[in-house]
Amino acid sequence: MRIFLLLIILSLPIGAFAQSYDEGLSHHQLGIEGSMLTGAGVTYSFIFDSLVRIKTTLLAYYQNQGNSSSDWTGSVGLEIQRTFITTESTRFYGLIGGYYYSHDYTNPSSNYYDSTGNSYLSTTYTTSEHDFAVGLGVGLEVMIWKHVALNIAGSFQYSGVNYNPSNNSNSRYLGPGIGAGVSYRF
Numbered sequence: 605m606r607i608f609l610l611l612i613i614l615s616l617p618i619g620a621f622a623q624s625y626d627e628g629l630s631h632h633q634l635g636i637e638g639s640m641l642t643g644a645g646v647t648y649s650f651i652f653d654s655l656v657r658i659k660t661t662l663l664a665y666y667q668n669q670g671n672s673s674s675d676w677t678g679s680v681g682l683e684i685q686r687t688f689i690t691t692e693s694t695r696f697y698g699l700i701g702g703y704y705y706s707h708d709y710t711n712p713s714s715n716y717y718d719s720t721g722n723s724y725l726s727t728t729y730t731t732s733e734h735d736f737a738v739g740l741g742v743g744l745e746v747m748i749w750k751h752v753a754l755n756i757a758g759s760f761q762y763s764g765v766n767y768n769p770s771n772n773s774n775s776r777y778l779g780p781g782i783g784a785g786v787s788y789r790f
Contacts, residue, residue: 632790633753637661639783641739641759642681643703647785649685657685661703679705685743695745699757702738737763739781756784 633649645663652658661681668674681703689696710730739761747753759781766774 630790633657633659633787634790635753635785635787637755637783637785637787639681639703639757639759639785640763640781641699641703641737641741641757641761641783642683642701643679643705643737645679645681647787649787651789654690655687657687657697659683659685659701673709673711675707675709677705677707679703693747697743697745698740699743699759700740701759702736705733705735707733731768734766735763737761737781739763741781743783751789753787753789754784755787756782758782 631651633647633651635647635649636645637647638644639661642659642661643663645661647659647661649657649659659682661679661683663677663679665677666675681701683699683701685697685699687695687697708730709732739759741757741759741761743755743757745753745755760779761781762776762778763781764774764776
């Protein structure tokens with residue numbers, strides 16, 4: 605309940621700059637978002653009609669530093685939205701969704717030297733983190749220009765993190781989450 609009230613309070617100043625929805629726009633929306641429920645990254649939404657939308661979130665990053673290390677990060681999220689109330693410039697909706705995130709870092713063997721100048725070889729190590737979340741919530745979208753919208757959402761979710769799965773190190777979370785983003789409808 606506190607998150608819902610926080611969403612309403614934070615959205616009040618946005619409403620002062622709101623523009624009206626243009627129903628003549630197509631059924632596509634592209635943006636960026638950070639969310640505890642659907643992850644962070646670039647978003648694409650397909651708008652089926654005035655009531656139902658599907659949003660995907662994608663983030664991919666890879667860095668290879670020669671033979672010294674490699675770093676891979678990837679995240680994919682999915683959100684289904686059902687519009688409850690639409691005014692001239694705002695949309696209040698319910699959502700259900702989730703995401704999966706993976707981060708793997710590898711540092712291969714390297715030669716090191718001790719204080720006497722003798723060389724020794726370190727071992728390769730790999731760390732990994734795998735996260736997930738599923739849940740439901742509510743959101744508010746406000747058109748701030750003809751094609752540009754801001755959104756903020758609160759959720760109740762179940763999420764988990766597994767660090768180095770071979771070591772069985774993990775954590776779980778059940779509780780509130782929040783997300784926000786900006787998108788361009790075309």
